[in-house]
Amino acid sequence: xxxxxxxxxxxxxxxxxxxxxxxxxxxxxxxxxxxxxxxxxxxxxxxxxxxxxxxxxxxxxxxxxxxxxxxxxxxxxxxxxxxxxxxxxxxxxxxxxxxxxxxxxxxxxxxxxxxxxxxxxxxxxxxxxxxxxxxxxxxxxxxxxxxxxxxxxxxxxxxxxxxxxxxxxxxxxxxxxxxxxxxxxxxxxxxxxxxxxxxxxxxxxxxxxxxxxxxxxxxxxxxxxxxxxxxxxxxxxxxxxxxxxxxxxxxxxxxxxxxxxxxxxxxxxxxxxxxxxxxxxxxxxxxx
Amino acid sequence: xxxxxxxxxxxxxxxxxxxxxxxxxxxxxxxxxxxxxxxxxxxxxxxxxxxxxxxxxxxxxxxxxxxxxxxxxxxxxxxxxxxxxxxxxxxxxxxxxxxxxxxxxxxxxxxxxxxxxxxxxxxxxxxxxxxxxxxxxxxxxxxxxxxxxxxxxxxxxxxxxxxxxxxxxxxxxxxxxxxxxxxxxxxxxxxxxxxxxxxxxxxxxxxxxxxxxxxxxxxxxxxxxxxxxxxxxxxxxxxxxxxxxxxxxxxxxxxxx
Numbered sequence: 451x452x453x454x455x456x457x458x459x460x461x462x463x464x465x466x467x468x469x470x471x472x473x474x475x476x477x478x479x480x481x482x483x484x485x486x487x488x489x490x491x492x493x494x495x496x497x498x499x500x501x502x503x504x505x506x507x508x509x510x511x512x513x514x515x516x517x518x519x520x521x522x523x524x525x526x527x528x529x530x531x532x533x534x535x536x537x538x539x540x541x542x543x544x545x546x547x548x549x550x551x552x553x554x555x556x557x558x559x560x561x562x563x564x565x566x567x568x569x570x571x572x573x574x575x576x577x578x579x580x581x582x583x584x585x586x587x588x589x590x591x592x593x594x595x596x597x598x599x600x601x602x603x604x605x606x607x608x609x610x611x612x613x614x615x616x617x618x619x620x621x622x623x624x625x626x627x628x629x630x631x632x633x634x635x636x637x638x639x640x641x642x643x644x645x646x647x648x649x650x651x652x653x654x655x656x657x658x659x660x661x662x663x664x665x666x667x668x669x670x671x672x673x674x675x676x677x678x679x680x681x682x683x684x685x686x687x688x689x690x691x692x693x694x695x696x697x698x699x700x701x702x703x704x705x706x707x708x709x710x711x712x713x714x715x716x717x718x719x720x721x722x723x724x725x726x727x728x729x730x731x732x733x734x735x736x737x738x
Numbered sequence: 739x740x741x742x743x744x745x746x747x748x749x750x751x752x753x754x755x756x757x758x759x760x761x762x763x764x765x766x767x768x769x770x771x772x773x774x775x776x777x778x779x780x781x782x783x784x785x786x787x788x789x790x791x792x793x794x795x796x797x798x799x800x801x802x803x804x805x806x807x808x809x810x811x812x813x814x815x816x817x818x819x820x821x822x823x824x825x826x827x828x829x830x831x832x833x834x835x836x837x838x839x840x841x842x843x844x845x846x847x848x849x850x851x852x853x854x855x856x857x858x859x860x861x862x863x864x865x866x867x868x869x870x871x872x873x874x875x876x877x878x879x880x881x882x883x884x885x886x887x888x889x890x891x892x893x894x895x896x897x898x899x900x901x902x903x904x905x906x907x908x909x910x911x912x913x914x915x916x917x918x919x920x921x922x923x924x925x926x927x928x929x930x931x932x933x934x935x936x937x938x939x940x941x942x943x944x945x946x947x948x949x950x951x952x953x954x955x956x957x958x959x960x961x962x963x964x965x966x967x968x969x970x971x972x973x974x975x976x977x978x979x980x981x982x983x984x985x986x987x988x989x990x991x992x993x994x995x
Contacts, residue, residue: 514786518958524921557923560946564920566967567879567949569960582786585778608779617779
């Protein structure tokens with residue numbers, strides 16, 4: 451038997467088959483994805499090896515933050531990236547802006563002449579141009595969803611410089627989905643509620659959750675410098691919140707706890723003393 | 739001089755007859771446009787990542803066009819035996835070398851110009867700024883780099899027998915210089931003698947092509963370099979290109995066809 455069909459009919463038949471398959475497969479494909487995990491093309495292509503690239507993308511964000519003025523592997527390296535430094539409240543003011551910061555003095559005439567074609571000032575992006583670091587942070591988060599600082603750094607710049615707390619919150623929530631109960635992300639989320647949405651109750655709840663999860667950590671984790679800094683920050687922010695709410699005994703209690711881990715216990719003690727003074731000054735008024 | 743331009747014209751015609759340029763251009767355009775369609779955090783003003791991708795693709799494409807075009811000139815003439823009628827005419831070997839060099843350099847310059855036009859349109863549309871002088875300076879520096887590369891590859895074509903080995907070796911050497919050239923002096927300091935002197939000698943001998951690498955300049959919108967420095971860099975590039983061409987001529991003169 452010989453099948454005689456014009457190519458046009460075969461094409462229409464194939465299109466119909468494709469359409470039918472597409473409608474039935476679409477629902478099945480949606481179910482393949484595991485909602486508990488971060489689904490992205492990098493995971494599909496690189497597997498767990500993608501985590502190796504995450505740090506490089508994170509460094510790229512710092513390179514962009516410095517407008518390309520950045521040390522190579524051959525030059526002097528800084529301990530901590532400046533994008534993260536800003537999030538942790540470290541000031542730029544004390545920064546050395548000379549060429550020597552990253553690169554040292556030119557060694558010969560080739561080096562000297564080469565610098566004429568490179569940007570030789572230690573500057574940071576400003577006036578909303580910080581947005582240029584965001585693609586690299588997004589890529590770093592895609593590569594390694596467990597790299598917590600990508601979420602906090604991106605959220606910080608999104609809400610402070612770019613005035614986009616909505617996107618910052620969405621990114622932090624993505625971070626929380628990938629790192630449930632992470633106190634650093636919860637702390638940043640609390641800052642967002644407090645500083646951008648001025649939603650004190652939500653901020654308090656989120657910070658209290660952060661405090662709870664911090665305490666639930668193992669003893670070794672608690673001893674880390676960065677972890678202590680986070681604990682200090684959570685407590686100080688909670689104290690500030692309670693102080694503004696007029697809940698001074700609670701504020702003093704938080705500050706007392708912060709004093710034990712703070713790098714500047716004298717300053718904390720000064721604040722405690724101030725609060726105690728306020729309390730005593732207001733105590734007789736309360737009786738009347 | 740007319741002979742040199744006539745020879746150069748043939749090389750330029752070869753550029754638009756071959757598919758290399760079109761393939762690389764379409765690839766660059768497709769990747770750049772695809773990358774441009776990605777939106778991060780719903781912010782359409784983010785542009786530097788796109789510049790970085792596009793400039794990298796342009797740099798690699800221009801480098802490949804220059805290397806591949808220059809590498810096949812002399813071997814192709816020998817293989818097809820067209821070198822004999824060419825040299826039978828009143829054309830000296832020096833003119834052949836110069837004609838091939840200027841042809842390849844101009845051809846890669848034309849290709850680079852088309853790439854830059856695409857870059858300026860795409861990035862200008864997105865960024866809404868048109869720093870024409872910066873683009874002009876970057877183009878000039880990159881073209882100067884391609885001049886040194888072309889001369890280096892022509893020298894390679896009289897040293898290595900097969901064009902493929904010439905392309906591979908030259909590509910590795912050029913990328914090596916671009917990535918490590920400026921750091922060799924630092925590396926030398928970490929070694930003891932005699933390795934230190936060897937690395938220092940290499941450092942002072944190689945052409946420092948990294949001066950002409952404009953990727954960061956375009957990506958981060960660095961301010962213009964001084965035009966006097968650009969002129970000095972051009973002189974530096976011309977010196978190295980001249981040196982390589984002289985060595986090519988010496989090698990080609992002694993080579994039996």
